[in-house]
Amino acid sequence: xxxxxxxxxxxxxxxxxxxxxxxxxxxxxxxxxxxxxxxxxxxxxxxxxxxxxxxxxxxxxxxxxxxxxxxxxxxxxxxxxxxxxxxxxxxxxxxxxxxxxxxxxxxxxxxxxxxxxxxxxxxxxxxxxxxxxxxxxxxxxxxxxxxxxxxxxxxxxxxxxxxxxxxxxxxxxxxxxxxxxxxxxxxxxxxxxxxxxxxxxxxxxxxxxxxxxxxxxxxxxxxxxxxxxxxxxxxxxxxxxxxxxxxxxxxxxxxxxxxxxxxxxxxxxxxxxxxxxxxxxxxxxxxxxxxxxxxxxxxxxxxxxxxxxxxxxxxxxxxxxxxxxxxxxxxxxxxxxxxxxxxxxxxxxxxxxxxxxxxxxxxxxxxxxxxxxxxxxx
Ligand SMILES: *Cc1c(COP(=O)(O)O)cnc(C)c1O
Numbered sequence: 142x143x144x145x146x147x148x149x150x151x152x153x154x155x156x157x158x159x160x161x162x163x164x165x166x167x168x169x170x171x172x173x174x175x176x177x178x179x180x181x182x183x184x185x186x187x188x189x190x191x192x193x194x195x196x197x198x199x200x201x202x203x204x205x206x207x208x209x210x211x212x213x214x215x216x217x218x219x220x221x222x223x224x225x226x227x228x229x230x231x232x233x234x235x236x237x238x239x240x241x242x243x244x245x246x247x248x249x250x251x252x253x254x255x256x257x258x259x260x261x262x263x264x265x266x267x268x269x270x271x272x273x274x275x276x277x278x279x280x281x282x283x284x285x286x287x288x289x290x291x292x293x294x295x296x297x298x299x300x301x302x303x304x305x306x307x308x309x310x311x312x313x314x315x316x317x318x319x320x321x322x323x324x325x326x327x328x329x330x331x332x333x334x335x336x337x338x339x340x341x342x343x344x345x346x347x348x349x350x351x352x353x354x355x356x357x358x359x360x361x362x363x364x365x366x367x368x369x370x371x372x373x374x375x376x377x378x379x380x381x382x383x384x385x386x387x388x389x390x391x392x393x394x395x396x397x398x399x400x401x402x403x404x405x406x407x408x409x410x411x412x413x414x415x416x417x418x419x420x421x422x423x424x425x426x427x428x429x430x431x432x433x434x435x436x437x438x439x440x441x442x443x444x445x446x447x448x449x450x451x452x453x454x455x456x457x458x459x460x461x462x463x464x465x466x467x468x469x470x471x472x473x474x475x476x477x478x479x480x481x482x483x484x485x486x487x488x489x490x491x492x493x494x495x496x497x498x499x500x501x502x503x504x505x506x507x508x509x510x511x512x513x514x515x516x517x518x519x
Contacts, residue, residue, distance in 0.1 A: 215333025
């Protein structure tokens, strides 16, 4: 099945009980048992719900894994994955990882004895050097947020396999439409489905896909034990969003190429970060491992003042956290998504006060370019 067909026909198609062409919202918490322990597959909705299960089957198919799991947010999904580890275990993570991931590792999970080291995983030597005797996993975000760094998933997975470590990939920016990390050796793929997968800025959710029966069993045990599950209504919204994921990703890709060209040629823009640019340090890897470069672009306008000027004068780029929706968004990572990262560390990473990040939507690109031009030149 080709990808665009899988978005529509993957997972569980329709409702066998009624013939409804989509899985309905099973807004239900518990299920009748014929006798103690005799039931039709569902006993309690934390453990399993038919609408959530349909979504979990769909994301499993899209990522090409063994089982899928839906959570109440991306952070709930990431935390649940980390609950596979024990006190004293160590994880190596990408350095400019999502701010919330950095926070949960360094302020919450560290208190439970789960240790972490952050390195530039796009540099495989640095990645390998950070592995310790107690390391259990490599956690990669690629492309990263907001500097769009690229890690070679296949090479990182090979390093992990040699050392008997799990490879975990946050695939939020690329989505399974462009990139399927399991096909490149990853063991676990996760998403903030709040972003492209939902795609309409109307649901907060997280998804996990694992590539083995053992991980599926362990993940389900954690999901059911810790309980951060996604509700049926939100599960249904994600399935609805996924139907147009291909159309949205294609449209975003086209718009983004044009916008990157515009930004590159603008005198007030000092630097553009986009994996689709030939001078991006890992352009070739991005090209090899993903079908598209995505709709996230960061660019440096040199100062906080100029960044504020752009923000004050754009009208289609909405100033907001988040990304990956049909509407274009703009943000200042240093003061928004990455505010939870200490200032010294932000400076180390290159997340300057003049750095703006845009999430390109599917509006008419001429309007989007005119909007950015207004912002830059106001
Ligand atoms: C937003 C985001 C998260 C966290 O997801 P939530 O749904 O906001 O909890 C994790 N990783 C990346 C790359 C994100 O963009």
